[in-house]
């Protein structure tokens with residue numbers, strides 16, 4: 353019998369929900385608490401590459417997920433005017449009958465994951481967080497923010513960049529850092545030619561178009577914002593257009609259609625990376641709580657999803673009945689640390705090279721290397 357029979361997951365984002373699904377599928381009792389009392393996510397999309405499609409198959413959600421997503425094969429890299437510099441063929445890691453990559457709206461992904469977690473019997477409570485964690489070596493006594501208590505074999509902090517669990521366990525050792533760049537996003541009707549992930553490189557930042565559905569795509573742009581300025585919500589569309597001036601072709605055409613301030617999603621890039629191990633006793637961090645990085649390689653959520661699945665595998669490994677929780681978490685770390693470190697550092701490096709206008713930097717080579725490394729078994 354597994355040493356871990358009941359788990360508290362703190363945070364109902366992508367990582368927490370995938371952990372809930374993976375653990376419930378292995379028969380482990382799951383309580384999941386989410387700070388937001390309305391369980392929604394913001395309305396732009398996300399790129400999920402072939403390693404994520406493979407993990408969605410392992411989670412047993414692939415069909416519903418693909419129904420809600422836009423499947424595509426290739427990743428192309430273009431110059432600022434649209435001239436193709438490289439086209440990287442997709443890898444069908446979930447099996448030949450499944451697509452290599454997908455784009456999916458965050459709302460659609462949340463719906464698939466939250467409905468599956470609930471169907472599998474995860475006990476979800478909204479508008480709730482943890483106040484204190486007391487690990488006595490055999491279980492964790494949890495004081496919730498509503499004054500109630502619970503006892504768990506393991507607590508998983510999947511509460512994102514500003515993780516409360518991280519601060520309860522690691523104090524102020526880790527604080528998110530602004531990298532100097534921000535991301536801008538805007539939804540459009542899908543252009544017919546955007547049937548793949550299209551990255552456009554310019555001297556000042558990178559833009560991209562991601563198909564999300566038959567009739568939907570989003571445009572993203574990275575920009576250098578050294579002083580991390582406050583952006584007036586009433587001026588966001590003009591600010592985004594201004595930062596897209598270096599692009600012509602399709603991006604240039606779309607730029608002029610960015611007129612609705614309320615549809616611009618602006619986000620400064622903040623990162624944090626917790627040194628190994630990501631656990632103290634029976635409290636573990638996964639996802640952005642442990643390794644939030646920049647979106648340059650489109651793998652942040654991918655790493656959170658992989659964390660969730662590897663955790664469920666290690667807690668229910670065939671020798672788990674005779675190994676301690678500490679040993680199980682060490683095995684988890686052995687499979688996760690270097691992989692997440694590589695993604696975190698490579699993503700930050702890509703952003704640093706953009707800010708330095710380093711034209712010698714081989715971004716195409718980095719993308720190819722990342723795709724090869726993430727295709728490896730975990």
Ligand SMILES: Cc1cc2nc3c(=O)[nH]c(=O)nc-3n(C[C@H](O)[C@H](O)[C@H](O)COP(=O)(O)OP(=O)(O)OC[C@H]3O[C@@H](n4cnc5c(N)ncnc54)[C@H](O)[C@@H]3O)c2cc1C
Nearest residue numbers: 363365366367387399481511512516639640647652653654
């Ligand atoms: C601009 C941008 C673009 C990105 N694009 C991509 C992409 O294309 N592909 C990709 O793979 N990744 C992408 N990422 C990264 C990806 O969004 C994150 O890595 C991913 O969301 C991490 O999931 P998570 O569950 O660990 O954290 P989160 O998604 O942040 O979820 C944390 C959850 O915990 C809740 N929470 C917070 N505090 C508490 C608390 N105290 N108590 C209880 N609950 C709490 C939050 O409300 C939230 O629901 C992007 C990130 C950014 C910023």
